[in-house]
Amino acid sequence: MQVKAPRGTYDVLPPDSKKWQFIEQIIEETAHLFGYNEIRTPVFEHTELFERGVGETTDIVTKEMYTFQDKSNRSLTLRPEGTASCVRALVEHSVYGGVMPVKWYYSGPMFRYDRPQTGRYRQFHQFGVEAFGSHSPYLDAEIIMLLVQILHNLGLIDYELHLNSVGCPVCRETYRQILITHINPVKEKLCPDCQSRYEKNPLRVLDCKIEDCKQAITDFPFIFDHLCDNCKQHYNLVKSTLEAGGIHYLHDNNLVRGLDYYTNTAFEIHIPSIGAQSAVGGGGRYNGLVKACGGPDIPGIGFALGMERLLLALDGVPEYKEPYSSLDVFLAVLDDKYDVQAMQVLERLRTAKIMADRDYTGRSMKAQMKYADKLGARIVVLMGEDEVNRGFFTIRDMQSREQLEVKSEQIISAIKDILA
RNA sequence: GUGGGUGUAGCUCAGCUGGUUAGAGCACCAGAUUGUGGCUCUGGGGGCCGUGGGUUCGAGUCCCAUCAUCCACCCCA
Numbered sequence: 087m088q089v090k091a092p093r094g095t096y097d098v099l100p101p102d103s104k105k106w107q108f109i110e111q112i113i114e115e116t117a118h119l120f121g122y123n124e125i126r127t128p129v130f131e132h133t134e135l136f137e138r139g140v141g142e143t144t145d146i147v148t149k150e151m152y153t154f155q156d157k158s159n160r161s162l163t164l165r166p167e168g169t170a171s172c173v174r175a176l177v178e179h180s181v182y183g184g185v186m187p188v189k190w191y192y193s194g195p196m197f198r199y200d201r202p203q204t205g206r207y208r209q210f211h212q213f214g215v216e217a218f219g220s221h222s223p224y225l226d227a228e229i230i231m232l233l234v235q236i237l238h239n240l241g242l243i244d245y246e247l248h249l250n251s252v253g254c255p256v257c258r259e260t261y262r263q264i265l266i267t268h269i270n271p272v273k274e275k276l277c278p279d280c281q282s283r284y285e286k287n288p289l290r291v292l293d294c295k296i297e298d299c300k301q302a303i304t305d306f307p308f309i310f311d312h313l314c315d316n317c318k319q320h321y322n323l324v325k326s327t328l329e330a331g332g333i334h335y336l337h338d339n340n341l342v343r344g345l346d347y348y349t350n351t352a353f354e355i356h357i358p359s360i361g362a363q364s365a366v367g368g369g370g371r372y373n374g375l376v377k378a379c380g381g382p383d384i385p386g387i388g389f390a391l392g393m394e395r396l397l398l399a400l401d402g403v404p405e406y407k408e409p410y411s412s413l414d415v416f417l418a419v420l421d422d423k424y425d426v427q428a429m430q431v432l433e434r435l436r437t438a439k440i441m442a443d444r445d446y447t448g449r450s451m452k453a454q455m456k457y458a459d460k461l462g463a464r465i466v467v468l469m470g471e472d473e474v475n476r477g478f479f480t481i482r483d484m485q486s487r488e489q490l491e492v493k494s495e496q497i498i499s500a501i502k503d504i505l506a
Numbered sequence: 507g508u509g510g511g512u513g514u515a516g517c518u519c520a521g522c523u524g525g526u527u528a529g530a531g532c533a534c535c536a537g538a539u540u541g542u543g544g545c546u547c548u549g550g551g552g553g554c555c556g557u558g559g560g561u562u563c564g565a566g567u568c569c570c571a572u573c574a575u576c577c578a579c580c581c582c583a
Contacts (some may be wrong), residue, residue, distance in 0.1 A: 145581055212583060365583055392583030420541055455543040470541055
């Protein structure tokens with residue numbers, strides 16, 4: 087019985103790995119433009135970090151974590167998301183003691199035990215950014231502008247930006263009370279999930295997708311209408327800044343983030359065309375998180391992008407061309423007695439930053455030409471009896487089909503002329 | 507965790523109501539005279555028909571289980 091990749095995981099093989107490199111490069115370049123620098127954290131952490139940092143009532147923590155004991159009986163967990171680790175690192179290294187705000191990005195695999203489907207894997211990849219140490223609504227705006235610019239730089243324009251504010255602990259608590267008094271009379275009509283949400287986190291009832299629940303709550307007040315003056319002003323400044331930047335958003339009263347730590351601004355990017363898992367990115371402000379993780383009372387804000395979902399979305403973009411790899415030079419070696427010299431020639435080419443390759447399977451001359459063609463070689467350099475004995479190379483331009491002979495010493499410059 | 511669809515060569519699939527050595531296209535490899543590619547032609551290698559049981563004289567084809575995958579719920583990025 088052959089071993090296969092575990093459920094919900096997959097391999098990225100060469101033509102596709104190019105796509106990954108392509109989008110990773112664009113995303114990182116864009117983050118740099120906004121002044122964000124990379125942080126790399128461990129792929130596993132103490133389980134406790136996620137319990138506190140993500141929230142003990144969330145689905146992620148209660149049923150989706152890859153938790154295991156190591157040989158010293160520590161409880162460790164493969165990271166299900168990236169924010170908690172960033173917060174931990176911020177506190178552990180007292181980074182907040184330096185220049186603020188701290189602006190980081192990260193990228194890498196995350197792990198959630200969930201049932202796989204399109205756009206959802208057990209090992210998936212997120213790119214995320216975090217900014218710590220500023221309450222400014224303009225930083226909220228910057229984060230969203232970065233997210234939007236990444237999408238634009240990738241060529242994605244058919245997205246929806248949903249925006250809401252979930253308030254601060256003070257106004258959220260008042261709203262929570264109001265919400266409970268509204269839910270209580272209709273509690274029996276709600277789905278079982280919502281009935282338990284009602285106990286733990288009544289806000290989540292608002293984004294239930296079940297039709298009966300939607301019906302039951304249609305006349306409920308929105309948190310937006312109960313924000314305190316500070317939160318209201320904060321949200322308005324975020325919105326007006328986005329408007330000034332020409333960024334279109336949809337105010338979404340039902341947008342309530344699933345993770346417990348969010349405060350104020352919350353946002354999501356949806357690309358409906360990629361299927362049911364249409365949330366390509368999402369994030370928001372989390373002013374209480376750093377303190378909850380044992381650090382000082384520092385605000386934070388960030389977002390994460392789902393790489394697999396971005397890839398799905400890019401498949402639907404007509405201008406998006408698959409980057410393909412090609413080759414500058416294929417060296418056709420016509421007799422195996424020149425193998426050693428051939429390796430020296432390759433070394434010279436590669437040292438001169440010319441992408442070069444040859445055959446290693448004993449192909450005939452003709453087969454080597456075919457092979458060179460398949461590799462997308464721009465030039466074939468022939469190395470046979472005549473060439474070696476008389477000290478030159480035959481160079482064939484595969485596009486024009488023209489051939490010329492150049493002296494061995496001039497091979498590099500001759501090739502560079504054709505490539506240029 | 508729940509419901510439904512699918513599982514035949516590397517890839518996309520065909521295989522009628524169960525019947526002899528399981529097929530095609532693409533891909534791969536080799537030839538079409540002596541050191542030359544993209545087209546064409548010829549030939550070739552490749553399949554425990556997802557896995558394990560069962561029914562039957564006989565199963566890729568029927569039944570059950572299991573695994574994987576896809577679609578949706580759920581959740582989230």
